[in-house]
Structure formats: C-alpha cells, structure tokens
Amino acid sequence: MEHVTLLMVFGLALLVAGAMMWLPTLLAPRRTSAAKVEPFECGKDPLALPEGRFAIKFSTVAIFFIIFDIEVMLIFPWAVQVRALGWTGYLAMLVFLGVLMLGFLYMWKKGGLEWD
Amino acid sequence: MDAALIPLLPLLVVGGTALLVIVLDLLPPRDRKGHLGVVALAGVVMALLVSLGLWGREGRAFRGMVVLDNFALFLDVVICYAAALVLLLSTDYLRRNDGERGEYYILVLLSTLGMVLMAAAADLIVIFLALELMSLSLYVLAGFFRGRLAAAEASMKYFLLGAFATGFFIYGIALIYGATGSTALDRIAAATRAGTRDPLLLVGLGLLLVGFGFKISSVPFHMWVPDVYEGAPTSVTAFIATGSKAAGFAALLRVLLSTFKVSQPDWTVLLWVVAVLTMTVGNVVAIAQSNLKRMLAYSSVAHVGYMLIGVVAGGALGAGSVLFYLLVYTFTTAGAFGVILLLERGRREAVDLDDYAGLAGRHPVLALTLALFLLSLIGMPPTAGFAGKFYLFGAAVRSGYIWLAVIAVLNSAVAAYYYLRVVVYMYMRDTEGLPTGPAPSFAGRLALAIALWGIFQLGLLPAPVLDLAQAAVAPLLR
Numbered sequence: 001m002e003h004v005t006l007l008m009v010f011g012l013a014l015l016v017a018g019a020m021m022w023l024p025t026l027l028a029p030r031r032t033s034a035a036k037v038e039p040f041e042c043g044k045d046p047l048a049l050p051e052g053r054f055a056i057k058f059s060t061v062a063i064f065f066i067i068f069d070i071e072v073m074l075i076f077p078w079a080v081q082v083r084a085l086g087w088t089g090y091l092a093m094l095v096f097l098g099v100l101m102l103g104f105l106y107m108w109k110k111g112g113l114e115w116d
Numbered sequence: 117m118d119a120a121l122i123p124l125l126p127l128l129v130v131g132g133t134a135l136l137v138i139v140l141d142l143l144p145p146r147d148r149k150g151h152l153g154v155v156a157l158a159g160v161v162m163a164l165l166v167s168l169g170l171w172g173r174e175g176r177a178f179r180g181m182v183v184l185d186n187f188a189l190f191l192d193v194v195i196c197y198a199a200a201l202v203l204l205l206s207t208d209y210l211r212r213n214d215g216e217r218g219e220y221y222i223l224v225l226l227s228t229l230g231m232v233l234m235a236a237a238a239d240l241i242v243i244f245l246a247l248e249l250m251s252l253s254l255y256v257l258a259g260f261f262r263g264r265l266a267a268a269e270a271s272m273k274y275f276l277l278g279a280f281a282t283g284f285f286i287y288g289i290a291l292i293y294g295a296t297g298s299t300a301l302d303r304i305a306a307a308t309r310a311g312t313r314d315p316l317l318l319v320g321l322g323l324l325l326v327g328f329g330f331k332i333s334s335v336p337f338h339m340w341v342p343d344v345y346e347g348a349p350t351s352v353t354a355f356i357a358t359g360s361k362a363a364g365f366a367a368l369l370r371v372l373l374s375t376f377k378v379s380q381p382d383w384t385v386l387l388w389v390v391a392v393l394t395m396t397v398g399n400v401v402a403i404a405q406s407n408l409k410r411m412l413a414y415s416s417v418a419h420v421g422y423m424l425i426g427v428v429a430g431g432a433l434g435a436g437s438v439l440f441y442l443l444v445y446t447f448t449t450a451g452a453f454g455v456i457l458l459l460e461r462g463r464r465e466a467v468d469l470d471d472y473a474g475l476a477g478r479h480p481v482l483a484l485t486l487a488l489f490l491l492s493l494i495g496m497p498p499t500a501g502f503a504g505k506f507y508l509f510g511a512a513v514r515s516g517y518i519w520l521a522v523i524a525v526l527n528s529a530v531a532a533y534y535y536l537r538v539v540v541y542m543y544m545r546d547t548e549g550l551p552t553g554p555a556p557s558f559a560g561r562l563a564l565a566i567a568l569w570g571i572f573q574l575g576l577l578p579a580p581v582l583d584l585a586q587a588a589v590a591p592l593l594r
Contacts, residue, residue, distance in 0.1 A: 003315055003316055102135055102139065103138075105142070106138050106141070106142060109142045110142075
C-alpha cells in the first residue's frame with residue numbers, strides 16, 4: 001500500500017497535463033492574423049522552413065565531439081585519485097585512452113574530419 | 117597474466133579482434149576486404165576455443181559485475197558458433213551484393229562482444245550496456261545494403277522499436293533499484309529472499325520482461341521481426357535470429373532463475389501464456405508467407421515459444437534444455453538462412469517460394485541440405501531438432517505442464533505444413549522461367565557443412581551436450 005501515493009502522483013500528473021492540453025481547445029479564443037501565425041512572432045522573418053534540410057556533417061561533428069567529451073569526463077576523476085590508484089589505474093587509463101584514440105584515428109583516416 | 121583478467125578472457129579476445137580489424141581496415145588494400153573476414157573469423161574461433169578451455173572455472177571481475185561460470189561459457193560457445201557461421205557466409209555474399217566494406221566485420225565483432233558480455237553480466241546495468249552494444253551494431257548491420265529501400269526500412273523499424281523496448285527495460289531497472297536498493301543480481305536476490313511481494317518489484321520485473329520479450333521476439337513484441345528479417349542482408353538476418361536470441365535468453369534465464377527465484381510462481385503464469393501465444397501466432401502466420409525469409413522469421417518466433425516452455429518448466433532439465441535448444445536452433449537456422457543466401461535467380465536473391473520449384477532436379481545436394489535443415493526445424497529424428505524438442509517438451513511434462521506440452525506438439529504439427537511445402541516445391545514441381553542456382557562460395561559451403569555436422573552430431577548423440585547444458589545451468593539454480 002505504500003506505493004499508493006506514487007500512483008496518486010502519476011494520476012495527478014496525467015490529469016493536470018491532460019487538462020492543460022485539452023482546456024485551451026475549449027476556452028481559448030482564436031483570433032488569428034497574418035502576424036500571429038508566423039513562426040517567430042517577435043517580428044523577425046524566418047529565413048527557411050524548420051523542416052528544411054541541413055548538412056549531415058553537423059551531426060557527425062557533434063558525434064566526434066563526444067569522443068573527447070567522454071575522455072575528459074573520465075580523466076578528471078582519475079586525475080584526482082591518481083596516486084591512490086597507482087600503476088594499475090595508470091595502465092587502465094592508458095588502455096582506455098588507447099581504445100579511444102584508435103576510434104579517433106579510424107574516424108580521421110576514413111575522412112570524417114574533411115568538410116567537403 | 118593477471119588472474120583478475122581470466123574471467124574476462126572471452127570478452128578480451130572478441131574485443132581485441134574488433135580493435136585489430138579496425139586498424140587493419142585503415143590499411144590497404146582499399147577495395148577488397150575479404151581478409152578482414154578471415155581475421156574476424158580467427159578471432160571468433162579463438163574465443164570459442166578459449167571458452168571451451170575455461171570450462172569449469174569460476175570467477176568474477178569488476179567487483180562482481182561480470183561473472184565467469186559454466187552458464188556464461190556455454191552461451192559463449194553458442195554465440196561464437198553463430199558468429200563464425202555468419203562470418204563464413206558473409207564474405208562472398210557481400211562481394212556479390214557490392215557491400216564489401218570493413219565496417220561490416222567490425223560491427224559483427226562488436227555485436228558479438230555485446231552478446232558475450234550479456235551472457236556474463238551479473239548486474240542489471242551491465243546487462244543494459246551489453247544489450248545496447250549488441251543492438252546498436254545490429255541496427256546498423258540491418259541497413260547495411262543502404263541503397264535498398266527494404267534495408268532502410270528494416271534498420272529504421274528495428275532501431276525505433278528497439279529504442280522503445282530499451283526504454284521499458286531501463287525503467288524496469290529503475291523500479292527494481294527503487295525496491296531493493298541495488299542493481300547487482302545477487303544483492304537483488306538477497307533482498308527479495310528476505311522481503312515480501314513488493315508490487316514495485318513485480319512491476320519492475322514486468323518491464324524487464326517487456327525488454328527481453330522484444331529482444332527474443334516473443335509475442336506480443338514480435339511485430340518488428342518479419343520486416344527486419346526480410347529487409348536485412350540475409351547473413352545479418354541469420355545473426356539476428358541466432359546470436360541476439362541466444363544473448364537475450366542468456367540474460368533472461370540468469371535474471372529469472374537466479375535473481376527472481378522467489379517470484380517464480382508469478383512469472384511462470386505470465387510466461388506460460390506468452391509461450392502459448394508466441395508459438396501459436398508464429399506458426400499460424402508463417403503458413404500464409406510466400407517469402408522464405410518472412411516464413412523463417414515467423415518460424416523463429418514460434419521457436420522462441422518452444423524455448424519459453426523450458427523456462428516455464430524450470431529446474432536443471434528445463435533450463436538445460438533451453439540451452440541445448442539454443443545450440444540446435446543456431447545450427448539449424450544459420451544453415452537454413454545460409455542456403456537461401458547462397459541461392460540466386462538471375463541477379464537477385466532467391467527468396468520466393470516459386471524460386472525453389474524444381475531445385476532438387478538441378479542441384480540435388482543443395483536441395484537435400486535445405487530439406488535437412490527444414491526437417492530439423494520441424495523436429496524430425498535423427499536431426500537435432502527432434503532431440504531439442506524432445507527434451508523441452510519432456511521437461512514440461514515432468515514439471516507437470518501437460519497442457520503446455522500438448523499445445524506445443526500440436527503447434528509442431530502445424531509447423532510441419534509450411535516447412536514441408538518448401539520441400540514439396542523443391543522435389544515435386546517443375547521450374548518455370550529462369551533457373552535458380554547457387555553462387556560459387558567455398559566459405560559458404562563450409563558453413564553449411566559445419567551446420568549439417570552440428571544438426572547430426574546433436575541429433576544422434578544429444579546426451580553429452582545435454583549433460584553439459586545441465587551442468588551449465590547449475591550455477592543459476594544454487
């Protein structure tokens with residue numbers, strides 16, 4: 001029975017969120033004008049439609065960035081405890097960096113960094 | 117060598133080979149990648165031998181998150197057999213379809229690494245990690261022939277539904293953690309042994325079962341199977357059907373039998389229903405298929421239903437026969453897909469039933485091989501399918517699930533119809549139009565020969581392997 005409260009929170013959240021989405025369709029007045037249906041109501045004309053294309057290269061660069069992101073994220077805690085972890089920790093870190101650098105090398109050699 | 121690394125040895129061999137293939141892929145020659153297949157195959161065979169050599173040893177690594185026991189080793193062998201057969205079938209097939217790229221072998225090895233890790237995982241987080249490693253590689257492999265519309269559809273469907281199932285799985289882990297305060301399997305087991313039937317825990321287990329149900333493709337989580345199996349390259353289809361299922365069952369058995377032993381009455385009822393639904397839906401829908409890859413997809417769903425019978429029956433015999441059946445199923449299914457993969461009609465793959473009309477007249481050996489694999493899928497003696505089904509259904513009867521065994525036998529009778537239809541087409545019809553013929557591939561034929569050896573070895577002398585399988589599940593039942 002101790003989880004009834006949890007269930008109640010679920011129910012309440014569903015109710016509130018559902019009501020918030022449903023009530024405006026009933027209550028809100030709809031007075032549209034040309035300016036109001038613009039994507040940016042602040043006055044800036046949109047340059048392109050949101051469903052327009054953009055180069056896939058941006059996403060690949062974002063993925064490559066993750067390599068270094070993860071690297072730094074794991075090096076920091078290791079660096080703080082480097083003396084306590086000793087040679088075993090050092091070797092483990094080297095193996096980890098080696099695997100990561102191999103991935104980086106693969107990406108580089110396969111032409112992942114070339115923009116054109 | 118550091119003794120702490122010994123439990124990781126099969127993983128290290130597969131992972132090391134993957135890294136080696138990555139390096140080799142960068143070196144010339146650029147246009148031919150067949151040698152990478154040979155290296156990958158050598159690595160997988162090495163992992164197979166290492167697993168056999170480690171048999172009987174026990175150990176833990178990473179603070180008990182990864183475990184080495186006979187259960188993990190038995191599944192390592194099954195998974196490595198699957199990967200080796202797939203690699204043998206792949207090289208010439210890829211070259212024929214202009215898909216010869218180094219990434220293929222890297223992804224197959226990484227996916228194998230995920231499967232092997234899944235068999236050895238003793239922590240829900242590691243199971244999740246292994247599941248993702250395996251699945252992400254398979255999503256890409258499913259769409260490997262990227263010029264084809266069907267391949268893109270298969271990859272996308274597999275990815276979206278797989279990601280959805282992963283969401284269920286990780287939510288289940290969160291709830292179980294909430295109920296027991298740990299993700300380690302043995303600590304969860306200890307907490308449940310002491311505790312009561314916490315609804316939070318049962319909901320968590322249910323969500324885990326949804327995730328597993330998707331991976332092993334049990335009804336009602338089988339919707340992705342036909343489209344993915346049809347659209348993916350046939351070698352990848354064979355891998356999804358054998359390796360990923362073995363890995364899914366590995367984690368499922370470990371979680372259910374050793375961790376949630378206390379809740380056995382709860383999940384047995386659930387799995388009873390799922391097993392009946394899975395085999396019935398799989399077999400009945402397979403009857404209507406005229407595409408052989410789709411037919412084998414539904415038949416693989418049905419076989420998951422048979423294997424779930426062993427999980428329901430439980431005990432050393434039930435769980436042991438699931439492992440035995442996984443090995444049987446790996447040889448049989450990889451073999452059946454292997455024949456399909458070798459055959460082509462004109463410039464396209466022979467996947468329609470009509471393509472097989474009159475095959476026995478022109479290529480008697482190949483037709484006989486396919487017929488033997490299909491007979492093993494039906495469960496005819498003296499093939500391995502008979503021994504596997506005999507043990508599974510026998511375990512159900514011995515545990516008192518008579519009705520389950522009766523339904524399974526009736527299902528097998530239904531299944532005989534659509535398997536034998538292919539045999540009828542091959543032996544009793546005449547060819548119309550272009551003849552179907554096999555592509556030249558020595559490695560492919562070698563794979564078929566190994567699979568044939570497997571189904572006869574396991575069919576004629578099943579007892580020693582069943583003993584090994586029962587010894588393998590012993591650590592879970594302690």
